[in-house]
Amino acid sequence: MLRTGGSRLVAPGLRRLLGPSGREGAAPGLSAAGVRAYHERVVDHYNNPRNVGSFDKDDPNVGTGLVGAPACGDVMKLQIRVDEGTGKIVDACFKTFGCGSAIASSSVATEWVKGKQMEEVVTIKNTEIAKHLSLPPVKLHCSMLAEDAIKAAVKDYEAKKAKVGDSPAEKVAEA
Amino acid sequence: MWRRAGPIRLHLAAIAGRRIRPPPQPPTPQATFSSSASSSSSFHHNLGAFRDSIGARSRSLSNQTGGSGDGECWSCGAKGVFLSCGSCRSVQPVDPAVDYFRIFGLDRGYNIKDNNLEGKYKDWQKKLHPDLVHSKSEKERAFAAEQSALVIDAYRTLSKPLPRALYLLQLEGIHVDEEKTINDxxxxxxxxxxxxxxxxxxxxxxxxxxxxxxxxxxxxxxxxxxxxxxxxxxxxxxxxxxxxxxxxxxxxxxxxxx
Missing domain, CATH: 1.20.1280.20 (HscB, C-terminal domain)
Known part of the structure; x- marks a missing residue:
């Protein structure tokens, strides 16, 4: 999927966006026939995804974001582990079943959220992820998915904390 | 596949307009949507605006085609031609009012089981394929290229349940935004x-x-x-x-x- 997609979808102009890196020529998948491939960062994250895995979703310090894009039937799970005292995200992981862009977007997202405050990560925009990976327009929804997954994970964590805050009262009520 | 629908949506405008619905009905579907905000956010329902914008055009279309949707052959003038002329075999220009179901002689609906789509598809290509008109005028070659592509699109869309379902929704004026994140x-x-x-x-x-x-x-x-x-x-x-x-x-x- 990754390669066939890339050959058709990446507009020539997009590759120019990555000017600063200055490494365009080294992009793998650029065949002799001049077939355009995904940006090397997508390929890198696809081949060596960072932070793949799962945390216990019932752990009170873990927030889970589970989102999907019906266009390709993708599923993306992004989890954060939060330090209760500081509200800092100490660890993050993801599991994505989808195309190369979706995998790369969620991989980047986990890297970006680590070590940051929750209120900081909810401001991460899909356009930043898309720009970082030079995603073609048809793949922008993959970066959108990653943005939504971060937000959903933070929301889940906050909902959990709110629940934990309530539960002692419930216990009293039950007793 | 869904993306291919771009040019088709233009045809759809005409189709939707030609469909005869009693005027009091249109607001009903819209009410259904506003009542369930969560899922209606996953697609745009623009039936109302859609109809308004095409009203005038649809009338002129039905005048042109005499209501039946079938026109006159551009080449020999025979009446009631559809995609290709039965008398002189000339390939006709694409009529934007024709929907995929009509190409296969079907009523518009989801259940189209056992209708020998493939056979009908091949029959059309025997009449419309660009190779058959390579010695004809440039005009007819262009018609053949378009008609043949349309029949391919129609076959691909109707032969599989999901594209057929999405197409039917589209004919109803509902555009499913498949790129929107879902939270189910x-x-x-x-x-x-x-x-x-x-x-x-x-x-x-x-x-x-x-x-x-x-x-x-x-x-x-x-x-x-x-x-x-x-x-x-x-x-x-x-x-x-x-x-x-x-x-x-x-x-x-x-x-x-x-």
Whole structure:
């Protein structure tokens, strides 16, 4: 999927966006026939995804974001582990079943959220992820998915904390 | 496949306008949508505006075509020609009012089982294929290229349940924004588990089992689509298409591994 997609979808102009890196020529998948491939960062994250895995979703310090894009039937799970005292995200992981862009977007997202405050990560925009990976327009929804997954994970964590805050009262009520 | 719909949507405008619906009815579907904000956000329903904008055009269209939708042959003047002229065999220009179902002689609807689509498709290509008119005028060659492409699109769309379902929704003026993130936790959790078990299993027996489960689920949701669509419950119809997409996707994964 990754390669066939890339050959058709990446507009020539997009590759120019990555000017600063200055490494365009080294992009793998650029065949002799001049077939355009995904940006090397997508390929890198696809081949060596960072932070793949799962945390216990019932752990009170873990927030889970589970989102999907019906266009390709993708599923993306992004989890954060939060330090209760500081509200800092100490660890993050993801599991994505989808195309190369979706995998790369969620991989980047986990890297970006680590070590940051929750209120900081909810401001991460899909356009930043898309720009970082030079995603073609048809793949922008993959970066959108990653943005939504971060937000959903933070929301889940906050909902959990709110629940934990309530539960002692419930216990009293039950007793 | 869904993307191909770009040019078709223009045709649809004409089609939707030609459909005769009693005027008091149009507000009803819209009311259905506003009542369920959560799922209506997953697609745009623009039926009302759609109809308004095409009203004038649809009238002129039906005048042109004498109401039947069939025109006069541009070459020999024979009446009632459709895609290709029965008398002189000239390929006709694409009529934007023709929908895919009509090309295959079908009533518009989801259930089109056992209709020999492939046979009809081949019959059309025997009349419309650009190779058949290579010695004709440039004008007719252009008609053949367009008609032939249209018939290919029609065949691809109608021959598979999901594209057919999405096309029917489109004909109703409903554009499903498939790029919008969904949050249906139940479905996503289920899909996560299924996709994990597909990627973890290597023996063909397990994979085949998952495959047949997915096939059944696609069928179940295909039936739900028909039921919802027939009732005009477009929220549920859209939900059914999403389910179909996910289960089909999982099925494709098992195929890749088998």
């Amino acid at each position: 936790q139940e479905l996503l959790m289920e899909m996560m588990e299924i996709r994990e078990s597909v990627s973890d299993s290597s023996d063909s027996q397990t994979l085949e089992k998952i495959q047949s489960q997915m096939k059944r689920k696609v069928e179940t949701w295909s039936n739900s689509f028909q039921e919802a669509f027939d009732k005009g419950d477009f929220d549920r119809a859209v939900e059914a298409t999403q389910r179909m997409r996910y289960y089909e996707r999982a099925m494709e994964e098992t195929v890749k591994k088998l």
